[in-house]
Amino acid sequence: xxxxxxxLGLDGLAWYKSSYSAGNGGECVEVAVRPTRVxxxxxKDTTRTALAVQPTAWAAFIEFAAL
Numbered sequence: 001x002x003x004x005x006x007x008l009g010l011d012g013l014a015w016y017k018s019s020y021s022a023g024n025g026g027e028c029v030e031v032a033v034r035p036t037r038v039x040x041x042x043x044k045d046t047t048r049t050a051l052a053v054q055p056t057a058w059a060a061f062i063e064f065a066a067l
Contacts, residue, residue, distance in 0.1 A: 007030075009032070009046065011032075013032035013034070013039060014032055015030040015031070015032045015039075015041070015046075016030060016031050016032070016033075017029075017030050017043050018030070018031075018043070028042075028043040028044065029041065029042065029043060030042075030043045030046070031058075032050070033055075035055075036054070036055070037052045037053065037054065037055070038052070038053050038054070038055055038057075038058035039051070039052050040052075040053070040058075
């Protein structure tokens with residue numbers, strides 16, 4: 001996760017935008033990592049509630065998505 005794509009949210013979380021985000025209004029996500037939860041939200045509508053999952057579930061998702 002690059003510091004160039006980091007933004008501190010009003011929720012106090014450091015949100016990282018996907019490196020695949022081109023800024024052209026496509027489908028992008030932001031992730032905020034905490035010790036016990038990984039928060040995921042739509043980067044185009046940051047006012048919506050974020051999804052929160054356990055780090056092990058997020059790691060399994062990332063591993064699956066990389067296939």
